Structure formats: structure tokens, C-alpha cells
Amino acid sequence: MSQTLYEKLWNSHVVHQEEDGTALIYIDRHLVHEVTSPQAFEGLKLAGRRPWRIGSVVATADHNTPTNNWDQGIADPVSRLQVETLDANIKAFGAKVYFPFRDARQGIVHVIGPENGATLPGMTVVCGDSHTSTHGAFACLAHGIGTSEVEHVLATQCLLQKKSKTMLVKVDGELARGVSAKDVVLAIIGRIGTAGGTGYAIEFGGSTIRAMSMEGRMTVCNMAIEAGARAGMVAVDDITLDYVKGRAFAPSGADWDKAVAYWRTLVSDEGAQFDTVVELDASKLKPQVTWGTSPEMVTTVDGEVPDPALESNLVRREGMERALAYMDLKPKTSMKAIKLDRVFIGSCTNSRIEDLRAAAEVVKGKKVAPTIRQALVVPGSGLVKAQAEREGLDRIFLDAGFEWREPGCSMCLAMNADRLEPGERCASTSNRNFEGRQGAGGRTHLVSPQMAAAAAITGYFSDVRDWLR
Amino acid sequence: MQAFTQLDGLVAPLDRANVDTDAIIPKQFLKSIKRAGFGPNLFDEWRYLDHGEPGMDNAKRPLNPAFVLNAPRYRGAEILLTRENFGCGSSREHAPWALEDYGFRALIGTTFADIFFNNCFKNGVLPIRLPQSEVDALFAQVAANEGYRLKIDLDAQTVARPDGKVLKFEVDAFRKYCLLNGFDDIGLTLRHADKIRAFEDKRRVEQPWLFA
Numbered sequence: 087m088s089q090t091l092y093e094k095l096w097n098s099h100v101v102h103q104e105e106d107g108t109a110l111i112y113i114d115r116h117l118v119h120e121v122t123s124p125q126a127f128e129g130l131k132l133a134g135r136r137p138w139r140i141g142s143v144v145a146t147a148d149h150n151t152p153t154n155n156w157d158q159g160i161a162d163p164v165s166r167l168q169v170e171t172l173d174a175n176i177k178a179f180g181a182k183v184y185f186p187f188r189d190a191r192q193g194i195v196h197v198i199g200p201e202n203g204a205t206l207p208g209m210t211v212v213c214g215d216s217h218t219s220t221h222g223a224f225a226c227l228a229h230g231i232g233t234s235e236v237e238h239v240l241a242t243q244c245l246l247q248k249k250s251k252t253m254l255v256k257v258d259g260e261l262a263r264g265v266s267a268k269d270v271v272l273a274i275i276g277r278i279g280t281a282g283g284t285g286y287a288i289e290f291g292g293s294t295i296r297a298m299s300m301e302g303r304m305t306v307c308n309m310a311i312e313a314g315a316r317a318g319m320v321a322v323d324d325i326t327l328d329y330v331k332g333r334a335f336a337p338s339g340a341d342w343d344k345a346v347a348y349w350r351t352l353v354s355d356e357g358a359q360f361d362t363v364v365e366l367d368a369s370k371l372k373p374q375v376t377w378g379t380s381p382e383m384v385t386t387v388d389g390e391v392p393d394p395a396l397e398s399n400l401v402r403r404e405g406m407e408r409a410l411a412y413m414d415l416k417p418k419t420s421m422k423a424i425k426l427d428r429v430f431i432g433s434c435t436n437s438r439i440e441d442l443r444a445a446a447e448v449v450k451g452k453k454v455a456p457t458i459r460q461a462l463v464v465p466g467s468g469l470v471k472a473q474a475e476r477e478g479l480d481r482i483f484l485d486a487g488f489e490w491r492e493p494g495c496s497m498c499l500a501m502n503a504d505r506l507e508p509g510e511r512c513a514s515t516s517n518r519n520f521e522g523r524q525g526a527g528g529r530t531h532l533v534s535p536q537m538a539a540a541a542a543i544t545g546y547f548s549d550v551r552d553w554l555r
Numbered sequence: 556m557q558a559f560t561q562l563d564g565l566v567a568p569l570d571r572a573n574v575d576t577d578a579i580i581p582k583q584f585l586k587s588i589k590r591a592g593f594g595p596n597l598f599d600e601w602r603y604l605d606h607g608e609p610g611m612d613n614a615k616r617p618l619n620p621a622f623v624l625n626a627p628r629y630r631g632a633e634i635l636l637t638r639e640n641f642g643c644g645s646s647r648e649h650a651p652w653a654l655e656d657y658g659f660r661a662l663i664g665t666t667f668a669d670i671f672f673n674n675c676f677k678n679g680v681l682p683i684r685l686p687q688s689e690v691d692a693l694f695a696q697v698a699a700n701e702g703y704r705l706k707i708d709l710d711a712q713t714v715a716r717p718d719g720k721v722l723k724f725e726v727d728a729f730r731k732y733c734l735l736n737g738f739d740d741i742g743l744t745l746r747h748a749d750k751i752r753a754f755e756d757k758r759r760v761e762q763p764w765l766f767a
């Protein structure tokens with residue numbers, strides 16, 4: 087029988103199944119960060135339990151950590167306590183590896199996993215963080231989980247799951263210059279909606295996805311959760327294997343050959359049936375910009391803010407009106423007329439080396455507009471930062487007037503000091519434009535790294551395709 | 556975990572679609588290393604007129620009179636009536652913790668986001684999915700009747716309206732069993748410890764690089 091990639095990954099991890107289909111799924115890799123783990127470790131302690139296989143744990147501090155003045159530590163005492171609690175828990179329980187605050191390899195949990203080869207094809211990967219879907223780019227079954235589940239995985243090495251339905255999102259065609267993986271995934275969410283993938287595991291396929299680098303595929307899978315799908319994934323090919331080869335925790339020698347032979351099977355079989363198929367023509371795609379407070383509220387850079395009056399569904403219309411009031415935007419405003427206060431290039435969606443190179447290509451030799459209060463570049467990890475500095479990207483950003491920061495989640499969710507002030511408007515390469523996400527009262531527009539870079543230079547949304555012709 | 560069997564509770568309506576977890580419990584409160592005490596900050600940005608931070612005395616903060624949960628008629632509500640895709644966004648379990656701490660034991664809506672839905676069951680909060688038409692009717696009835704209550708029976712999988720109409724809902728058998736009994740998932744899973752060990756041993760041989 088032909089199987090989808092999802093079915094192969096699922097079937098190879100079922101330890102036990104209940105009558106109603108609820109299954110115990112074995113977990114290969116458990117990524118841990120400071121925000122969603124303290125209560126899980128405390129639960130273990132209170133119940134007198136030991137972790138089942140601590141060697142599966144890869145941990146880092148990322149959400150709360152500052153991105154500047156590292157020599158001064160963490161100023162906010164509440165944040166500091168949370169990070170120190172992780173330090174103490176790892177000290178008490180152990181881990182395969184821990185990249186603490188200020189470590190050379192510290193970074194956003196979804197950036198450090200793949201770059202260290204701690205994320206490998208065929209794995210089940212979990213983390214107390216919804217963007218764990220990122221790791222599906224490696225043909226992993228990767229789930230975000232809650233804190234009770236973090237504790238459950240620590241204690242049992244398993245997760246209780248029901249099988250998802252399968253969706254194939256098939257993207258074909260060559261992307262225009264200036265149109266990126268981020269635009270592809272925003273367009274997909276615009277099409278199927280933020281609940282469109284609920285109950286599904288999405289496989290991204292088609293010639294556009296096949297042509298993407300691993301960084302691009304990670305960007306796409308990262309936002310599968312914004313379409314409501316708990317998991318997104320891409321089949322293994324040469325690009326996957328080339329990326330993994332030689333990474334710190336990747337197998338080598340005979341194990342590598344054996345692994346590759348297995349990994350090559352991690353594709354959907356010819357003729358495999360999906361419950362739903364969505365197709366997208368990428369050749370016509372334009373740069374995307376969100377206008378509202380949900381990632382599905384998206385349009386093209388040459389488009390305009392939609393008019394709620396034209397929406398017939400009442401609940402949707404009210405949602406649009408509320409979003410426009412929050413975003414302080416009038417219907418039919420041209421996207422290019424929207425003036426920005428800040429620019430944020432970073433987050434687990436777009437903070438990898440390729441994202442920084444793409445943004446630097448646009449920025450090179452130009453200056454940040456004087457009307458922009460702050461333009462931040464926050465590399466996804468210490469390794470990304472070091473690589474970028476070797477390539478001189480930091481100079482390009484600094485010369486243009488950007489700030490070049492230490493790695494972390496930063497202004498993606500503003501748990502540290504990097505945040506929008508009430509009413510400020512930001513072009514951001516992150517993944518969520520919810521109310522208050524980047525700071526209470528802040529207004530977020532999601533874009534690609536090159537679009538964010540162009541916005542920093544002009545102070546408005548600008549069609550980056552015009553710059554790269 | 557607190558078991559859930561039956562509930563006869565006051566209903567509060569939150570008439571918005573796509574209520575995300577950042578709205579349910581804003582990120583500044585995720586810095587806590589505790590599981591309890593999130594209730595006063597549930598829907599913080601909508602509920603109060605000022606900006607909330609951890610450690611504030613919430614009793615002294617100015618309430619937003621326009622926010623539905625602040626209306627006296629909904630005080631003490633245990634059932635939250637919502638719209639589609641409630642709980643979308645992050646995996647933070649602080650969202651069901653906050654709802655539970657506030658006093659909500661059941662949620663009724665058309666659809667819930669996946670991870671949030673899962674997290675509710677781990678915390679004795681029952682999310683109930685009903686068809687759009689029934690949710691619409693409930694919104695209308697709540698608005699029209701002060702003190703509107705519903706009777707939820709998990710074992711029978713029913714929601715009984717005051718006018719006598721009984722609505723059926725679906726729930727996974729395994730989740731229902733755990734919730735009815737207030738079982739701790741970990742304890743249940745560890746009954747299969749031998750199976751887990753056997754699976755792991757086999758895997759260790761077949762894919763040794765996963766255990767390096």
C-alpha cells in the first residue's frame with residue numbers, strides 16, 4: 087500500500103494504541119527551553135519521577151534572554167529567575183547538551199536543533215513551543231506540546247496522540263526574485279486560513295518546495311502552525327542530506343550510510359492518498375504583507391487594506407473591523423502608504439544565515455530611513471551570528487543604521503526588553519501579528535526578510551522586486 | 556488532575572473568532588515558574604484598562620467596563636461560550652491554567668485550536684465542539700436571558716439547555732475516560748513501560764545514531 091510521509095513517520099513510532107485510536111508515540115528528540123519547562127520539571131520532582139531518557143533532551147534559554155549588554159546578565163528579575171530555574175533543572179536532571187545564556191551555541195530552540203544536527207530525518211521531535219513544526223523540514227514528525235506533555239515526555243519518552251488527517255500543499259513554479267519562502271507560506275495561510283489546517287498534518291511538496299534550501303523549507307514548516315496544523319513536513323532529498331552531513335550530532339562513517347539508506351525512504355509513495363490537496367502557483371506570487379491581527383489577514387505589497395463592508399460573513403466582518411481598529415488602518419489604504427516605526431529581522435521563522443544574507447543584499451550601501459526609530463537584526467543563534475560576521479553581514483547592517491544584536495527570540499514575542507511601544511508599527515519577519523504580540527498596543531505586519539529590509543530603507547512598505555531587477 | 560463529570564454552570568459569551576493564546580494570557584505572565592495564580596490575568600489586555608505586569612495587585616487595577624467578563628451578570632461563570640478557532644497560537648499551557656484558575660471548567664465553541672484543545676484535557680477543562688447553528692442559538696439565548704445556565708454531562712456527552720433541549724457532543728473515548736476519572740496521563744502511560752522499553756531497545760539497534 088502506498089503511504090504518505092506522515093503515515094510512514096507515524097507508523098514507525100507507535101508503541102501502543104488504545105481502542106479509540108489514541109496512540110503512544112515514541113519521542114526521539116525533546117527540545118527544552120525556559121518558558122514551558124519549569125512546571126514540568128517541578129511536576130517530575132513532586133511525583134518522585136526520573137526522566138526516561140535524558141539523552142534525548144537538547145536545551146537552551148532563548149525567550150527571556152536579552153539581546154544586548156550580555157556582560158550585564160539579565161536585568162529583569164522575573165526573567166532571570168526563569169532562566170536560572172532552567173540552569174538548575176538541567177544541572178539536576180541532565181541533558182544531551184545544554185546551550186545556556188551566553189554560550190557560543192545558544193540561540194532560538196528551533197534554530198539550534200537543525201544547525202547542530204540534533205534534528206535528523208525520521209525523528210519525532212517535540213518541544214513546549216508551537217513552532218516545533220519547523221523541524222518537519224527534515225522529514226521529521228515535529229509537534230508543539232503543552233507543559234503537561236513536556237512532563238509526560240520527560241517521564242515516559244512518549245506522547246499521547248491521535249493520528250491526524252493528511253493534507254498535501256503542492257506549490258509549483260519558479261519564484262520571482264524578491265519572493266521568498268516566507269511569501270509562499272503567508273500566501274498559503276491567506277488561502278486556507280488560520281484554522282484551515284486544524285486536524286491535519288501538512289506535507290509541503292511541488293517543484294517550488296523542492297527547489298528551496300533547508301532554510302526556506304524551515305520557514306515554510308515553521309508557519310504550518312499558523313495555518314492551524316500541528317505539524318508540517320517536507321520529504322527528504324539531496325538538499326536535506328547535504329544540509330545534515332557533517333553537523334555536530336549527525337551520524338558519520340558507516341552509520342551515515344545506513345542512516346541515508348533509511349532517510350531516502352522518507353518520501354510519500356507514488357500514488358499515496360491525502361485527505362486534502364491544496365495547489366498553489368508560485369510563479370505568479372508577489373511579496374506578501376499582513377494588514378491585520380491574524381496571519382491569514384494578508385495581501386500583496388501592491389494591494390490595499392480590504393474593506394470589511396464587502397465581507398458577508400458577520401463574525402468575519404466584525405473580526406476585520408476589530409483588526410483594522412487595532413491596527414489603526416482605514417479600508418482601501420494602499421499597503422505602500424503605510425508608514426513604519428520599527429523593523430525587526432529575526433525569530434525562528436527568518437533568522438538563519440540565508441535570511442540575513444537576503445536582507446543584507448537589499449540593505450547593502452543604503453541607509454535606514456530617518457523616520458524609522460529602530461531597525462533590529464537578531465541572528466537566530468550564536469553560530470548564525472558568527473557566520474554572518476565572517477561574511478561581513480554585520481558591517482552591512484551596522485553601516486546602514488541597523489542594530490546588530492545577540493541571538494534570541496527578542497521582539498518576536500517581546501518577553502525580553504526588545505518590544506514595541508503602544509501604537510508603534512513594525513515590519514517584522516516573525517510569525518505572529520496577534521494583538522500585543524510584540525509589545526502591548528504594538529502593531530505588527532509580517533513580511534519576508536527582504537521586504538523588511540526594504541521597509542527599513544524607505545520607511546514604508548516597498549516592493550522589493552523593483553530593487554532586485 | 557481534577558475529574559470532570561457533570562457541571563451545572565453559568566454561561567459567559569465571548570463573541571469573537573480566532574481568540575489567540577496571547578489574548579488569553581499575555582506573555583509577560585509566562586515568566587512565572589508556577590502552575591497556579593494565572594486567573595486574575597486571564598484576558599488581561601481586554602479585561603483591564605491599564606497594562607498588566609506580573610506582581611501587580613490586580614484587585615486595584617481599573618477594569619474595562621466594556622469587556623464582557625466584567626459585566627456583573629457573568630460573574631462566577633463556569634462555562635465560556637466562544638467562536639471558531641479558540642485558543643490558536645502558542646502551545647502555552649498557561650492558557651488553560653488561566654481559564655481554569657479563573658473558574659471556567661468547560662468551553663463551548665465550533666472549533667478549537669489543536670494544541671490548546673489537547674492542553675485543556677490535561678487540566679480538567681472540557682472543550683465542547685458544537686455545530687455552528689447550535690452555537691449561534693446559544694449566543695442568542697445567553698444574550699436574552701440573564702443568569703443563563705447549561706447542564707453538561709460528560710458521561711452522557713450532553714449539554715442540556717434550560718428550555719429542555721439536549722445537545723449531543725463528541726469526545727474521544729480515551730480522553731473522556733481520563734477526564735471522568737481525573738487520571739494522570741503519566742501514570743497511565745507507565746503501565747506500558749515494558750512496551751516502551753522494548754520499542755526503544757529495537758530502535759537502538761536499528762537506528763543507533765538516534766541514541767548517540
Ligand code: SF4
Nearest residue numbers: 217433434495498499
Ligand atoms: S522566535 Fe518567536 S515564535 Fe520562535 S520560538 Fe521564539 S518566541 Fe516562539
